[in-house]
Amino acid sequence: xxxxxxxxxxxxxxxxxxxxxxxxxxxxxxxxxxxxxxxxxxxxxxxxxxxxxxxxxxxxxxxxxxxxxxxxxxxxxxxxxxxxxxxxxxxxxxxxxxxxxxxxxxxxxxxxxxxxxxxxxxxxxxxxxxxxxxxxxxxxxxxxxxxxxxxxxxxxxxxxxxxxxxxxxxxxxxxxxxxxxxxxxxxxxxxxxxxxxxxxxxxxxxxxxxxxxxxxxxxxxxxxxxxxxxxxxxxxxxxxxxxxxxxxxxxxxxxxxxxxxxxxxxxxxxxxxxxxxxxxxxxxxxxxxxxxxxxxxxxxxxxxxxxxxxxxxxxxxxxxxxxxxxxxxxxxxxxxxxxxxxxxxxxxxxxxxxxxxxxxxxxxxxxxxxxxxx
Amino acid sequence: xxxxxxxxxxxxxxxxxxxxxxxxxxxxxxxxxxxxxxxxxxxxxxxxxxxxxxxxxxxxxxxxxxxxxxxxxxxxxxxxxxxxxxxxxxxxxxxxxxxxxxxxxxxxxxxxxxxxxxxxxxxxxxxxxxxxxxxxxxxxxxxxxxxxxxxxxxxxxxxxxxxxxxxxxxxxxxxxxxxxxxxxxxxxxxxxxxxxxxxxxxxxxxxxxxxxxxxxxxxxxxxxxxxxxxxxxxxxxxxxxxxxxxxxxxxxxxxxxxxxxxxxxxxxxxxxxxxxxxxxxxxxxxxxxx
Numbered sequence: 001x002x003x004x005x006x007x008x009x010x011x012x013x014x015x016x017x018x019x020x021x022x023x024x025x026x027x028x029x030x031x032x033x034x035x036x037x038x039x040x041x042x043x044x045x046x047x048x049x050x051x052x053x054x055x056x057x058x059x060x061x062x063x064x065x066x067x068x069x070x071x072x073x074x075x076x077x078x079x080x081x082x083x084x085x086x087x088x089x090x091x092x093x094x095x096x097x098x099x100x101x102x103x104x105x106x107x108x109x110x111x112x113x114x115x116x117x118x119x120x121x122x123x124x125x126x127x128x129x130x131x132x133x134x135x136x137x138x139x140x141x142x143x144x145x146x147x148x149x150x151x152x153x154x155x156x157x158x159x160x161x162x163x164x165x166x167x168x169x170x171x172x173x174x175x176x177x178x179x180x181x182x183x184x185x186x187x188x189x190x191x192x193x194x195x196x197x198x199x200x201x202x203x204x205x206x207x208x209x210x211x212x213x214x215x216x217x218x219x220x221x222x223x224x225x226x227x228x229x230x231x232x233x234x235x236x237x238x239x240x241x242x243x244x245x246x247x248x249x250x251x252x253x254x255x256x257x258x259x260x261x262x263x264x265x266x267x268x269x270x271x272x273x274x275x276x277x278x279x280x281x282x283x284x285x286x287x288x289x290x291x292x293x294x295x296x297x298x299x300x301x302x303x304x305x306x307x308x309x310x311x312x313x314x315x316x317x318x319x320x321x322x323x324x325x326x327x328x329x330x331x332x333x334x335x336x337x338x339x340x341x342x343x344x345x346x347x348x349x350x351x352x353x354x355x356x357x358x359x360x361x362x363x364x365x366x367x368x369x370x371x372x373x374x
Numbered sequence: 375x376x377x378x379x380x381x382x383x384x385x386x387x388x389x390x391x392x393x394x395x396x397x398x399x400x401x402x403x404x405x406x407x408x409x410x411x412x413x414x415x416x417x418x419x420x421x422x423x424x425x426x427x428x429x430x431x432x433x434x435x436x437x438x439x440x441x442x443x444x445x446x447x448x449x450x451x452x453x454x455x456x457x458x459x460x461x462x463x464x465x466x467x468x469x470x471x472x473x474x475x476x477x478x479x480x481x482x483x484x485x486x487x488x489x490x491x492x493x494x495x496x497x498x499x500x501x502x503x504x505x506x507x508x509x510x511x512x513x514x515x516x517x518x519x520x521x522x523x524x525x526x527x528x529x530x531x532x533x534x535x536x537x538x539x540x541x542x543x544x545x546x547x548x549x550x551x552x553x554x555x556x557x558x559x560x561x562x563x564x565x566x567x568x569x570x571x572x573x574x575x576x577x578x579x580x581x582x583x584x585x586x587x588x589x590x591x592x593x594x595x596x597x598x599x600x601x602x603x604x605x606x607x608x609x610x611x612x613x614x615x616x617x618x619x620x621x622x623x624x625x626x627x628x629x630x631x632x633x634x635x636x637x638x639x640x641x642x643x644x645x646x647x648x649x650x651x652x653x654x655x656x657x658x659x660x661x662x663x664x
Contacts, residue, residue: 246532
């Protein structure tokens with residue numbers, strides 16, 4: 001789950017890291033007096049906001065109000081802000097980059113620092129210093145020294161203190177990512193976090209605050225609906241809707257169609273929707289899933305379920321009911337294998353659904369349907 | 375021989391009296407005599423499908439000579455269960471459970487490494503060396519788990535069901551099938567599993583099933599270059615759009631290097647027989663001489 005900048009900065013401030021003074025507004029009327037001018041930042045989750053024109057200076061409250069009303073109406077890179085942050089201006093002497101992330105390769109925590117912060121970081125990727133932290137020993141003073149050693153810093157102690165405080169925050173909240181770009185030193189020698197990018201772990205966030213941010217990848221309403229019942233879905237703009245039991249199986253089913261020149265309308269991993277019960281709740285959830293897939297108006301629906309724990313006879317009965325409830329003209333190909341699959345296939349025999357136990361036969365049939373359509 | 379588990383494994387289940395634990399226990403008791411018992415705190419003295427239950431892992435290890443543990447406890451208890459297993463002297467651990475916070479996985483993985491313990495998962499379908507031992511959910515009753523010389527390395531459980539069938543239909547059997555899991559941080563990575571297959575005399579060829587996201591499969595190229603056995607690979611998600619979570623937390627296309635197309639090309643350049651769809655795997659295996 002991605003946090004918005006203002007949420008990340010509130011966390012930073014709560015751990016004693018200096019951030020610019022600010023006001024968060026959701027309408028132009030809420031803009032306060034600004035004697036010294038300010039910086040107007042729509043709260044949207046995109047990279048490169050500065051370059052996209054989404055960080056704007058203002059001289060007074062009137063200019064701020066204009067910018068706020070503009071940003072609340074005008075999407076930037078497809079994202080419309082619901083809130084706008086108005087911050088004090090900070091006199092920047094130096095800009096740095098700092099981040100803490102999970103390193104898959106070393107299976108540890110990686111801290112990165114660079115003397116080239118702000119927009120310069122992309123062109124100076126080779127000048128980043130990385131220090132990995134083994135979670136069993138945690139952050140040690142020598143690690144902070146090593147991280148900052150390659151850089152000429154005027155305010156080394158202040159920056160080291162920020163590194164320590166943010167590391168403690170990263171661990172406390174069990175974050176997936178914490179990034180500050182830029183971390184600046186002001187003319188007065190103070191270290192200030194000018195931006196905040198925070199990604200929380202979904203499995204930690206689930207336990208605490210669900211409404212704090214948005215999902216890591218922005219979801220369509222279709223995708224959100226599936227997430228709410230424990231399934232995973234991805235919407236695309238092609239022809240075939242794929243419904244499969246498991247993430248890997250869903251991608252592999254999609255690839256079989258793509259490799260033969262087909263295109264996909266959506267990929268649905270039916271996920272953790274219960275499959276070892278035959279109760280009505282399950283059929284309601286599955287019926288909802290099927291209706292939602294039908295609403296996308298795919299040219300063919302491909303059901304590819306290979307269960308070894310779940311029971312295919314239950315799955316097929318609920319699928320049959322789900323399809324029975326709707327007026328269907330779209331062709332459906334069902335490949336059912338695994339536990340109780342024979343009974344499962346029998347259950348679908350009189351539904352007009354093309355049923356098979358073979359992946360190859362299923363893909364052949366889908367390509368045939370697509371050809372008929374074209 | 376095989377990798378990580380074989381005839382000498384003595385397997386217990388932590389969380390054996392729960393719903394999932396009982397499902398696994400029933401199947402494993404049916405197929406593997408070296409599945410020897412289980413642990414649930416407070417349930418010591420009970421039996422599950424004829425296997426003894428103990429209150430803690432230490433007692434189970436001394437009573438049963440166990441060296442391998444299948445851990446199916448709920449996510450909030452996973453870290454503690456793994457630490458307990460390691461401290462009790464267990465040498466190979468499979469973590470079945472999904473939704474374990476990544477910070478906790480990091481601690482589990484690092485403690486296992488420090489203690490010389492093999493950890494598989496979390497969020498994985500586990501491992502089976504057909505005919506020898508199982509510490510996984512791959513089900514002998516619905517999958518053709520035949521003994522043989524192909525090593526199968528997969529991130530995804532559901533994808534491996536498909537490929538196990540395709541490979542078995544083509545007439546091959548398996549030395550070991552390992553599903554390493556779909557989380558961003560894994561106890562056993564592609565690299566490590568590939569290195570184990572490299573050193574296993576019984577494995578004559580390896581099929582690697584990866585997916586979009588991360589660099590795990592690319593990192594394995596270093597090992598593959600030093601191998602004298604052929605490797606067939608498939609990267610799932612040629613159809614996956616960027617920045618979308620594909621069900622597995624690790625399977626998000628973030629850049630250009632971690633797309634299925636890019637990984638497939640890199641593997642081909644390293645001499646791997648990389649295919650675009652799983653139905654091409656059997657013909658690739660048939661072309662090979664092993």
